[in-house]
Amino acid sequence: MNNFWFLVIAITIASVLFFAGMRYFSLWLQAYVTGTRIHLLSLIMMSLRKVDPQVIVQVKIMAVQAGLSDISTDALEAQYLAGGDVRRITLALIAAQRAQIELDWDTAAAIDLAGRDILEAVQVSVNPKVIYCPQEKAGVRSTLDGVSKDGIQLKVRALVSVRTNLNQLIGGAAESTVIARVGEGIVSAIGACESYQEALADPTLISRKVINKGLDSQTSFSIISIDIASIEVGRNIGAQLRITQANADVNVARAEAEGRRAMAVALEQEMLAQTQENQAMVVLAEAQIPIAMADTFRAGLLYSKPFQERDRTQDMDLKRNPQQGIRPASAPDLKHYSWNPKLGNRG
Numbered sequence: 001m002n003n004f005w006f007l008v009i010a011i012t013i014a015s016v017l018f019f020a021g022m023r024y025f026s027l028w029l030q031a032y033v034t035g036t037r038i039h040l041l042s043l044i045m046m047s048l049r050k051v052d053p054q055v056i057v058q059v060k061i062m063a064v065q066a067g068l069s070d071i072s073t074d075a076l077e078a079q080y081l082a083g084g085d086v087r088r089i090t091l092a093l094i095a096a097q098r099a100q101i102e103l104d105w106d107t108a109a110a111i112d113l114a115g116r117d118i119l120e121a122v123q124v125s126v127n128p129k130v131i132y133c134p135q136e137k138a139g140v141r142s143t144l145d146g147v148s149k150d151g152i153q154l155k156v157r158a159l160v161s162v163r164t165n166l167n168q169l170i171g172g173a174a175e176s177t178v179i180a181r182v183g184e185g186i187v188s189a190i191g192a193c194e195s196y197q198e199a200l201a202d203p204t205l206i207s208r209k210v211i212n213k214g215l216d217s218q219t220s221f222s223i224i225s226i227d228i229a230s231i232e233v234g235r236n237i238g239a240q241l242r243i244t245q246a247n248a249d250v251n252v253a254r255a256e257a258e259g260r261r262a263m264a265v266a267l268e269q270e271m272l273a274q275t276q277e278n279q280a281m282v283v284l285a286e287a288q289i290p291i292a293m294a295d296t297f298r299a300g301l302l303y304s305k306p307f308q309e310r311d312r313t314q315d316m317d318l319k320r321n322p323q324q325g326i327r328p329a330s331a332p333d334l335k336h337y338s339w340n341p342k343l344g345n346r347g
Contacts (some may be wrong), residue, residue, distance in 0.1 A: 027057045034061045038073060051077050059090045066094040071105055084112045092118040099126045103166060114170050125164040128224055131175060133158040133182045143232070144183050146190025151238015154190050154199055156206070157229045158182065162221040172220035182226060185210035196233065203228035
């Protein structure tokens with residue numbers, strides 16, 4: 001009975017080893033003949049750790065055949081389990097080695113896990129990339145518009161040649177930041193020109209000013225060159241601004257003149273009102289004349305002779321007793337006299 005169970009267990013183990021050998025033997029043999037030392041038990045343990053042994057073997061073979069024998073199998077498994085693309089990382093390391101670019105496994109793995117395409121970064125570092133500044137839009141030819149000191153607008157399109165800066169690839173600014181910085185530098189360089197003719201005569205003047213500013217700092221790219229693809233003369237912004245300022249000055253002058261006219265009209269109306277007031281006072285004064293004449297007549301101050309011909313004695317009596325007055329002339333005598341305005345009595 002014991003021999004029976006022993007035989008069953010032996011057959012089971014043999015079956016497991018047979019099927020495992022059938023599955024992993026070809027991979028082990030492929031790794032062995034290429035000089036990659038991966039044990040058969042390691043291949044079986046990869047499956048238990050949810051790692052595709054075929055991918056690890058192929059990547060390991062590529063690395064060893066390219067001379068990258070320092071990449072361990074454990075590092076490949078760890079990167080695979082972390083969600084990295086071990087195949088692209090290995091290809092990037094091979095390309096960097098062939099181009100004599102310093103790049104180790106840890107840096108490449110970190111760049112890959114950071115979400116950057118490490119293979120593309122190495123390829124751009126080997127073969128520089130050309131960036132259009134500004135970026136071309138569908139059906140629209142956009143330009144960078146700058147204004148020189150003489151007020152003339154220049155429309156510029158530039159080509160920026162960059163290569164990847166692997167040391168700044170993690171945490172460095174992306175391509176859009178480089179485009180924005182270059183655009184800002186070009187506009188600033190145009191604004192520093194005394195005349196638009198300077199930029200037209202020597203477009204490299206703009207390129208030199210932009211490159212000297214070190215716009216690629218803290219970015220994942222290194223600027224190789226900035227080439228002015230096209231430069232065109234736009235509007236005369238300075239003349240338009242002067243025209244706008246002149247129109248504004250005209251409007252201000254018109255407003256001030258209108259204010260002075262309104263003040264003059266108000267002053268005229270005030271003078272007219274004052275004239276009417278003075279005329280009313282004159283009418284009131286004229287209305288007092290008949291009343292004064294009546295009071296004079298009733299007081300008996302109308303004389304038959306001019307005031308200059310009166311008797312001095314009567315004047316003295318009048319001064320002594322103003323209330324007494326002088327006896328008016330008799331009725332028959334009054335009708336022979338008329339009122340003389342110049343003498344103040346009838347004559």
